[in-house]
Amino acid sequence: MNNKAHSLLLNIRQLSTSLPRSRVLRIYPLGFGRPEVVHSQWNPRNSLLTGFDEGLRLSVRYLFQGISKSVDGCTQTKGISHAAVFKCDRVLCPRRFSSDSEHSLVSDGTSDRVLMKVNFHPTSSEDVLTRKARPTPVNHKKLAQECNSLSDVLDTFSKAPTFPGSSYFLAMWTIAKRVSEDKRRFEIQLMFSHPAFSQLCEQMMREAKIMHYDHLLFSLNAIVKLGIPQNTLMVQTLLRTIQERINECDERCLSILSTVLATLEPCMNVKALQEGFRILVDQQVWKIEHIFTLQRVMKCIGKDTPFALKKKLEMKAVKELDRFSVLNSQHMFEVLAAMDHRSVVLLNECSKAVIDNIHGCPFKVLISILQSCRDLRYQNEDLFKSIADYVTTTFEIWKLKQVIFLLMLFENLGFRPPELMDKLMEKVVEDPGSLNMKNIVSILHVCSSLNHIHRGQNREFLEAMTSALTVRLHHISSENLLSVVYSFCLMNYFPLALINQLTKKTIISELLTSGDTEKNIHKLHVLNTCLKLDENAHYKAVHIPLPQLPRPPSHPNDTVAEVLSHLWEGEGHFSRNVQLPHNYHIDFEIRMDNNRTQVFPFSGVDAPSAPHMQRVAVLCVPKSVYCLNSSHPRGLLAMKIRHLNAMGFYVILIHNWELRKLRMEDAVAFVKAKIYSDETHPTTDTTV
Template sequence: MGKSRNVDALQAGLQLLVEQRIPKISNIFMLQSMMKCFGKDAPLSLKRKIEDRVLRELDHLTPLNAQNMFSALAAMNHCSILLLDASTNKIIESIHGFSFWQLIHVLKSCSILRYRNVALCSAIANYVTSHIYMWDTNQLVLLLSAFGGLRFRPVELMDILAEKVTSHPESLNLKYILGVLRVYSLLNHVPKCQNQEFLESLNGALNNYLTRISNVGLLKAVYSFCVLDYLPQPALSQLLQEDNLNELLKSDGLNKEQNEMMVHSVNVCLELDSPSFTKPATVFIKKPSSPLVSDLPEVQMALLKLLGDERMFQQNIQLPHDYNIDFEIKMDADRKKVLPVTEVDDPADAPDVQRVAVLCASPSAFCFGTRHPQGKLAMKMRHLKKLGYHVILVHYQEFKNLKKEEAIECLKGEIYSADAFPVSDVNLQDTI
């Protein structure tokens, strides 16, 4: 019904009636139906009253109730950790009884509610992996897309899907090709044994759709490939045609900003990952954004204690290609001695100087539950390395929780380490 005084009065009357009857309702399914009916526009007071009533009936929670609880809370846009945790435990106990679409709905509801539970995601991923024969390729893509919405990286499942795609790329239509590219680039996942074959198979599958793909879809595909350090030549050549670029960069609103960001990243990848590639003169060059001024007192203090003088490092460095560094340190070639920044003005004139970039990343820059950097951060690390930096990646939230002595020792071990780690092998031991 449309908004009017009569409708508002009717809704208010129904709300009062429901609030009076809630204490007498013990059926969880009925309570969940009410949650879906009232939806996200329900007053917070009503949401909490329904939540409290359901909490009293948790002893009667069934697996089906548990699955419905995610959908009901998502419909009401009410993140009740107590209800979600109880429902999670029930789902994990009965994981073998859930269908494909029930699992999808649970994961999508988690995304809506911003509820991230490692145990739940791992249980679903392990169940699907152990029963891989039950799922076709398209179902796996949908599941991984749902995991991508939570920034959760199920390594074994992604490796299995990569094998399927490599063996039978023709099984994917354009929608699923774009879905695979998006998830693997977002989560920065490449199969250990057949990375090149996997990307070449996706490239070959995409080539079959180049006459039918939209320019936006083409840009998203090329951008995802570039994040994964792969240049899809036919798709890239089509993207860089002047008419296609002009159409992408003339769109309005948020789409224009997103398109500019992706085209800029593609351009940077061409310059740094494949400098021999000949670009058309019309390729879009993004204007440098305003320098980011980051306030990272814990890291700054640890560096000051470790290096002894604030002249031994610089903060908030803006680089070409619109990259920025939180802290920069200059060292001798063997990375045994830190040099005052005033002694080396231009690293290009000092080949024996090793530049060290300290990047502080928030938890949202990592895959959920790990220290594995997501695609954009991994691409930045790769490019900084090609610009001559040794990269130190700091998980800032965890760093802040360290004692001062522990923080200093962590930075000391990273700064004076003899061997730099390869970006493609980043894992739990790769970041502070």
């Protein structure tokens, strides 16, 4: 008997020492091997410290419990229950035991496959009870359904801490998202003061190195969203661990990491993680299969990313254009704006998709597209017109503030949608009382900046706006009052009640000493000029003492000067950079007869008498002074033309962008036609 026991122990020793451990037991996250050792009071730290050797030793001891009840006095340890579910991926031993067949596990004739099918069942009632109490990984979705508050989640954790700790943070963030903002702040305060919170944070740090990478990213996102300070040890530990394990990042993790980086504040670890993220994207960009993942990565990559990486991402997106859905096309504008990368190819193709599917497009998406076009300096008249027409045809379903916000973006882009603006003006005439102060200021700013005049109800519109402002006259702030009066001046309309209020000494003093004083001084100068030069301004007795504005910078316009010199064989027939009263400046002045058929020199000897002479102001203007792709002048240019006419000038506009394309002979003919023609300045849209 002693020889047989000795032989059996020898085989056990060979089993535990000669085999690679990774082949004997399957290692599960957090160092748990099966069979697991379940204590009466489970502690994650104990499980973390439970080594592979102990698990193997206890498992083998239980394995032979049913065969030999006592081997050299070795009996089952009290106080520990062994859940005997001994699973393995391969045969336990490459060879068969050579001991006596009576006491061997499997005889020499038994195959390896039969060995894997051997099952041992516990006979102890204590084993059955403790096996049922064995902790299982907690599911954050189920936990969020069972708990009503963040404190409930922490209470559950304190009763029986279970792997993984990230599930508790995910459950708390799920609960926090579904409550109001005020209640969320209160719940987060209770979370910080809960006694189990520190214990959960410690467990989270311990598990960081063994947790699945995507769970690690999800938990960091939840932790930051819950308001846990980023400079805490736990958050910095997670950041550092994510850096160290970034090579585990697959396409799904790239998408999650993109979202996480967008929520983090700048710090050394975040900066290092962003650099690692860019290197990883540079390596994996051609392997990305999902378009939304590609767009998330592009959005997260940042404006300060090297141009080469931006170009590579652009090429990948262009390659995948055939797979773009409507949502992908709509989202691409925001993505490129976040990258600060103006890809005309992508923008043009996505614009076509947006135009073809404009009906039903949500308001937020329309706003995002227009804001991105503004940031990228991308002007697509077809796209803007499609959006404006869609809002015009569905005008009744939109809120007034939505239409106003849309028009503010159009104004910023220099695009004038006349039909939509007419609809808005008609709505204002019908119900001026529905407007608040912010709406009034915005509407007047858009109409005056784009120089829009309603052909049928312009007077009624201006009176309705004045009426709405007069009711609030003593409650309007000084800056808002100045803004609305300035807009009225651009539209050549002068409400006396508002001007009387604005020109009070206390209001003027406040405007000159607070807020954006430089901008306020410019607007007050415009008011002064309009009151003196415009025929409709009957309130001419007012003079507002203001500091002198700096002279505007003069532009050489050498090309136009050279053209005029070729036209009249010298510079004696025109004057350059002429400064006029009221801070006006013109590029060139020409003296002609009243019929504008003859040009007089500036020598003064041959100059005709004043009644027979016409002063001509030549202005060299850029595209920005017109509405997009039209010859409709914007508000400031229209006012300047009006005031130059009042000072006795005939105004000729030379388009810089057209002149640059021409050779000298063609440029001379172009300017000559402008000077000697009888064209009038347009007040309505005409295509250039």
